[in-house]
Amino acid sequence: MFVANHLSWIDILLLSGATGTAFIAKAELRRAPLVGWLCTLNATIFVSRADRMAVTAQIAQLRDTLARDWPVTLFPEGTTGDGVTLLPFKAALLAALDPPPPGVRVQPVRIDYGSATHELAWVGDEPGQHHAARVLKRRGSFVATLHFAEPFAPADHGDRKAIATEARRRIEAL
Template sequence: MHKVSYLTRINRLIQFVFHVIHGMWVVRFHFPRMSEQAKLQKTQRWSQQLASKLGLRVHVFGTATPLHPANCILIANHISWFDIFAINSITVARFVARADVQHWPVIGMLCKGASTVFIDRERVRDTQRVNASISTALNNQECIAFFPEGTTSNGQEIRPFKASLIQSAFETNATIQPIYLRYTNEQGEYSTDAAYIDDMSITDSLWLIASSRKLHIEIHFLDQLTPEGHDRRTLNKEIEAMIRAKHDSLMGVATLQRQASTLGIDEAVASAN
C-alpha cells in the first residue's frame, strides 16, 4: 500500500498527541460535572475525532447497537489497541483489558480515563473479581465489552476464545452483541497496518497507522444472542463460530468495493471527515 508523505505523518501524530491531551483534560476537569449521557456522547465524539486525526475511517455493517445499550455485552475479535476507540466511536462501552495495558504509554492513560476494567488472566481469583465487577455493571444497566481471544492477532486469523468472562451474561441475562473487526486499505483489501502484535512498541504502531493512506476499519455487528439455552462453554463456542464465520467469508474480499452493490448491508460511516 502507498504511504502518505512524511509531513502528513508528522501532522497526524501531532494532532493525535494534542487530541489525547485534550481528552485527558476533559476527563479530569469536565467529566465530574457532566451527566452520564453527556459523558457517553463526549466519549463517542472524541473517539470519532481520534480516528480522523490518524487518518482512519470507521465503517459500520449490520445493525449497530445504540450509544450505550443497557445490560449488554459486546464481544469482538482483537487486532489493535485502536479497536477500543473504534467501537467507542459507535457504541460506548466499559472495556475489560489485560492488566499490562494500564502501563502502556498514552494508551494506558486513555483506558483508565474510560473506566476500563483490568484483568490478570493468569490469576483465577482475578477472573472471579472481574466477573463480579462485570455483573454489577450490567445490573446497573451498563454496557461492557471484551476481547475473548485475550490478546491481539494480525487479523488474518481468529484465535480460540476464552470462556472465563462470559459467566456474567448468565448472572444478569445480558444481551450479547458479537462484533467482527477488520482493517482494510483504500481498495477494501485486508491490511495489517493497524495490527499491534509481537514485540511492536506503541510508538511503532502509531507511526505505521499514521503512515497509511486511507486506512479503514470495518465494524460488523452480527446477530445478537442471549444466554438462554446455553451453558458457558456452548455460548462461548457459538459466539466464536459466528465471528469466525464472518472472518472466513470476508478473507480475500474487497469489502468496501462491493458492499453497496452485492452485500446489501446498511452502512454508516462514523468519521469526523
Template sequence: MSAWLPSAPCSPRSCVDATASVAAAPRAVLRLAIVLALLVTGIVCVPAVGRLSGAPRERIIRAWCRTVVRAAGVRVRIDGAAPPRGGLLMVANHISWLDVPLLAAVRPGRMLAKAEIRRWPVAGALTARSGALFIDRDRLRALPGTVARIADGLRAGSAVVVFPEGSTWCGRAQGRFRRAAFQAALDADVPVQPVRLRYRCDAGPASTAPAFVGSDSLLTSLWRVVSARRLVAEVRVMPVLAPDAGTDRRALARAAERSVGLRTALRTGTTARHAET
C-alpha cells in the same frame, strides 16, 4: 502459562505489512500529532462529559472515537447497530489498539483491559478514566473476582467490552474465544453482542498494518498506522445472542466465535451494506 494468559502465534516480522516510506513521513507526523492532541483532549474532557445524561454523553463519545480513528488516516465503515440501552456484553476479535475506539463508536462501554495498559503514556490515563475494568492476567485466582465485577457492571445497565481471544492476532487468523467473560453475561442475564473487526486497504484483501502483536510497541504500531495509505476499518455488528435457560458459557462462547466468523469472512470475501465516514 495460564488459561487466562493466552498468546497468538502472530509477530511483527512474520505477519505485519510494512508501511514506512520517506514520502509518507510528513503526513504521518501530522496524523500522529492530531491523534495525540485528541487523546489529551479526551483525558481533559472526561469529567465534564461524564456529567452529561446518557444519550448526549454517548453521542459525544461515539463521535470522538470516530474522529480519533479518522485522524489516524483510517476510514470507518460500520454495518449494524447494538442495543442502545441495558446491560450488554460486547465481544469482538482483537487485532489492534484501534479496536477500542471502533467498538466505542458502536456503543460506549466499560472495557476489560489488562493491567499493563495503565502504564501506557496518554492512552493509559484515558483508559483508566473511562471506567475500564482491569485484570491482572498473571493471577489466575483473580479471575472469579473479575467475572463478578463484569457481571455487576452488566446488571447496572452498562455495556462491557471484552476481547475473548485474550491476545491480539494479525487479522488474517483468529484465536478461540475464552469462556470466562461469558459466565458474567449468564450471571447477569444479559445478551451478548458479537462484533467482527477487519482492516483492509481500500477494497483489497485484509491488511495487517494496524495489527498490534508480539513484540510491537504501542508507538511502533501507531506509527505504522499513521504511515499507511487508504486503510479502512470494517466493523460488522452481528445479531445479538440472548442466552436461554439451557445455555452454558462454553456454548455461548462458541456461538459468539462462530458469529464473528473471521475465518469464513476472509475466505469468502463477504461484503455487506455499510455506513462510511
C-alpha cells in the same frame, strides 16, 4: 455485551466511538502513559492474567457493570490477531453471563480493516509504541468496518464455553 475479534488498539477507538462501550483490558495498561488514563475515563475493567485467584472478583465486577446497563466489550482472543484467522477464545470472563444479568445480550462483532488489515494488525512482539508510530506514520486512508452479527441471549446457550463457541461461530459467519 460486545464480543469481538481484536487486531489493534484502533479497535478500541472504533468500538467506543460507535457504541460507547467500556472495555476489559489487561491490568498492565492501567500504568501505561496516556493509555492508562484514557482507560480510566471509560470505566475499563482491568484484569490480571497472572493472578488466577482474582478471576472470581473480576467476573463479579464484570457482572456488576453489565447489570448497571453499561456496555462492555470483551476481546476473547486475549490478544491481537492478524485479522484473518480468529485465535482460540478464552471463556473465563464469560462466566459473568452464567447466569446473565437481566436483559443482557451478547453482540458478536467482527472488526475489518479491509486491504489495510496487514498494515494495521498488531501481531507478535512489536512494542506498543513502535506499532502506534508505524500506524500513525502510515500514508493514505483506510476503511474500517464493524460487522454486527445477530445478538443472542446467553441463557439460551448454557455455560461460558458454550457462549464463547456461539459468539465465535457468529463472528466467523460474518
